[in-house]
Amino acid sequence: xKELLETIVRALVDNPDEISVNxxxxxxxxxxxxxxxxxxxxxxxxxxxxxxxxxxTVMKAAAVKENKRVVxxxxx
Amino acid sequence: MSTVLEKMGRxxxxxxxxxxxxxxxxxxxxxxxxxxxxxxxxxxxxxxxxARVRVTLKETPGERVKKFLxxxxxxMNLNVQMxxxxxxxxxxVKIEGEDSGIIIGRRxxxxxxxxxxxxxxxxxxxxxxxxxxxxxxNYRKRREDTLVKLSHKLAERVxxxxxxxxxxxxxxxxxxxxxxxxxxxxxVKTYSIGDEPNRKVVISLK
Numbered sequence: 462x463k464e465l466l467e468t469i470v471r472a473l474v475d476n477p478d479e480i481s482v483n484x485x486x487x488x489x490x491x492x493x494x495x496x497x498x499x500x501x502x503x504x505x506x507x508x509x510x511x512x513x514x515x516x517x518t519v520m521k522a523a524a525v526k527e528n529k530r531v532v533x534x535x536x537x
Numbered sequence: 538m539s540t541v542l543e544k545m546g547r548x549x550x551x552x553x554x555x556x557x558x559x560x561x562x563x564x565x566x567x568x569x570x571x572x573x574x575x576x577x578x579x580x581x582x583x584x585x586x587x588a589r590v591r592v593t594l595k596e597t598p599g600e601r602v603k604k605f606l607x608x609x610x611x612x613m614n615l616n617v618q619m620x621x622x623x624x625x626x627x628x629x630v631k632i633e634g635e636d637s638g639i640i641i642g643r644r645x646x647x648x649x650x651x652x653x654x655x656x657x658x659x660x661x662x663x664x665x666x667x668x669x670x671x672x673x674x675n676y677r678k679r680r681e682d683t684l685v686k687l688s689h690k691l692a693e694r695v696x697x698x699x700x701x702x703x704x705x706x707x708x709x710x711x712x713x714x715x716x717x718x719x720x721x722x723x724x725v726k727t728y729s730i731g732d733e734p735n736r737k738v739v740i741s742l743k
């Protein structure tokens with residue numbers, strides 16, 4: 462899951478080296494804390510959160526196969 | 538994989554055109570790095586230096602999309618096959634395989650998200666804007682047929698009941714299918730209400 466998020470985000474940002482994803486594993490859910498370079502925030506959030514929403518939709522689809530709930534948090 | 542080529546010439550321009558000839562591509566399809574400006578010298582005799590350039594063949598938008606999606610599907614553990622085609626305006630991706638359902642998602646939600654993200658990936662590095670259209674197991678065509686049938690059916694119902702019908706929220710593309718299907722209907726008209734992403738089509742009597 463973590464790798465998938467990194468793959469998607471890497472393709473979108475200008476500074477792929479500054480991406481970090483922290484996994485917080487719960488009983489039924491998995492929280493992924495995403496950090497990117499300050500200048501790349503817009504590239505992962507988008508107008509009215511459109512990009513963030515698309516990223517979460519794809520992550521949710523991936524979670525179906527693993528039978529988990531996945532939450533993506535973008536951290537400033 | 539990108540092809541890299543180094544060429545020499547009397548001038549930078551000459552070196553570039555030699556590289557383009559060899560690769561059989563246009564100037565817009567490569568990145569050029571000048572390694573040595575070269576120098577014509579005085580009277581072309583004293584102090585002449587040849588120019589040297591490194592030419593790198595750019596990835597086409599289609600190749601970039603394919604690389605991105607291949608990696609995403611691999612990380613999602615999905616078993617699908619993909620065919621990518623491209624022309625001046627757009628990149629077309631066709632996907633088939635046993636896991637297609639997961640990629641389509643509820644009412645095509647995941648498909649839209651993947652298409653949107655691929656579009657960002659392609660248009661990230663400036664250049665001309667390219668559309669990306671992803672279709673899975675003919676989903677788009679089937680969905681279009683469904684929407685056309687649905688709009689005719691609902692139009693009938695509006696005419697009979699004389700009451701407006703508001704449809705579920707849809708993407709601009711899907712709303713357009715309904716608008717154009719009922720455009721020439723003598724008895725009903727269509728319009729949209731609400732804000733994205735919850736914009737809905739309303740069918741009402743004329």
